[in-house]
Amino acid sequence: MTVVSPESPVSPMLAKAVAAVPEPDSLPGGLQYEPKWDGFRAIIYADGSDVQIGSRGSKMLTRYFPEVVAQIADQVTVPCVLDGELIVRTGERGSERLDWEALSQRIHPAASRVTKLAEQTPASFVAFDLLAEAGESLLDAPLADRRARLEKLMAPLRAPLHLSQTTGDVVTARRWLEEFEGAGLDGVVAKGLDSPYTPNKRTMLKIKHHRTADVVALGYRIHKSGRGVGSILVGLYHEGTLLGVGGVSAFSDARRLELIDELDDVVERDEHGEPLTGEGERNRFSSNKDVSFVRLRPERVLEVQYDQMEGMRFRHTAQFARWRPDRDPESCTYDQLEVPVAWDLNDVLL
Template identity: 55%
Template sequence: MDLPVTPPVQPMLAKAVTAVPAQPDGEPEWSYEPKWDGFRAIVFRDGDDVEIVSRGGKDLARYFPEIVEAARTELPDKAVVDGEVCVPREIGGVQRLDWDSLSQRIHPAASRIAKLAEETPAAFIGFDALALGDRDLTGEPFSVRRAALLEAIPVGSPGARLLISRVTHDAQQAQDWFTAFEGAGLDGVVAKRLAGAYVPGKREMLKIKHKRTADCVVLGYRVHKSGTGLGSMLLGLYGDDGEVRMVGGSSAFSDTRRVELQQQFEQLRLGPDQVAPGEVNRWRSSATGEWIPIRRELVAEVAYDQMENQRFRHTVKFLRWRPDRDPESCTYDQLEVPLTYDVYDVLEGT
């Protein structure tokens, strides 16, 4: 591709915070937009050549042929735009983002992909521009990149598959969006500095989500105490040293789902007899804690309440699989870390 910005490019990331940042007095500092719930992707177009590159560097083009065709007809001849691949569907009489339909689009069979492209077509929601024509925009402030995005993706074109996210400079409106847009299947609000450059792979944006979640690599599982089905899936996160650490587990599954998960995980076992020693359980001395390791290929999104000593304090809730995420991207820096106080700062008279 003959573009000023060529793949692969790591997308600029967001750091989790607990509230919408306020605007300072005078000129606005922040641009706010909805947080879309889909597959993060950067679309590169150079004439008929189109690549849709995931956050992990994989080309998603084969899974979304309708987006490839839309890029050829709706984008300028040379353009690089950042955004989210989503599947909007009518649910309960309104259009909502449908994660299940989106995740089913990652399929090895070309015939299945073609069928789903017709039945559950995807849309690309653009929210940043990295290049337009011969211009590399990554060093420009977001205000300039936003103008280029509006130039690259015309607003209001009937039947368009490439769309643009709304933005506002009003912090109160962003807070209203945080509540109102949840009904459309959106995931919260993102804040970007108007003067900020596009920094690949860095958490330069802020995100305010409806729930505290983490993407974890599945390290293995324990068999249910009944001897049939999965008892719990064990989860890990990668540290700054590149080593993975076990951070907890998820175990709230129906009997039917336990059997399905055990069958799925059995295919990923490292060896038929390989078992890993578990940690000592101070509450149940009879429990060995042994578990079965599997290949580190699956990423699960889970809901959690607190972190303590680099682990989840309580059992977490499995939310969904993330086929768009690479296991190595499951790192600690994605987590929302609350402010740390000395316990005596919370006591009266100290």
């Protein structure tokens, strides 16, 4: 039996992108549909007194969310391991939505700042899976059983600890995909009811409002005006090697200048403190263009919107969506990308 604890942390089960909400009979045993929360993935380890919060990359987030730790220690009396999402809510009652910007600011090195933000923008935890209970690992149990036990465990708990709702009705799931966007949610997730919990494997299905990817910043080019970042070069890992996949651009004048400061701490420098540069790829469109770039240490993850892939690269320039301080660069791999269903061109041409 697999031991699940902070000393032997479990990697979260992941999802692969699909274009539309699948039918319930897509998997034997049927599907369970859930809202896709737009927050920090978190594995909660609670033993009745001590509480630890693991991130998607198994790094501890405990120190950044003291208010959540206090609530779990107070309310969760049965030793357990929960899978879910940390979120921050904003707005008035009746028009509340998720606030990603406020959530991302919670990752701060200064303890005084962490304490202040815990009071100003308190986080909530939304549970959607139970990985262990009372010392028993549930990783091999089917989702239907894990969910039933999770509902029983969460029943007496109160805000800011929540249970994510589910449905087995595909019509409801498709309605969620449209309606919940207004509350800042990210889409819908589909899970096999007979499926065990598979750490670090993309066995869930996610349907998002936009086609997005988490990528690693590799470098940046100075804007043609000579001021600020013109484009960020980004990459993905493939079999342990970081490969360039394209660029991100279309920044405003003000944003270009902000990015210089935001990326300064990951700029590669020589022994004299001067930025190191690299030479980008040339093609028939850029033969006379300066393709040099400032090199960055591959430590910063950003989420981008893209239209489609062409081979191993983005076909067109991607759009910056946001920084992802909760993601480890090594987790940014090609298998997160949506792979279009194979279709014979002869069936398209008339």
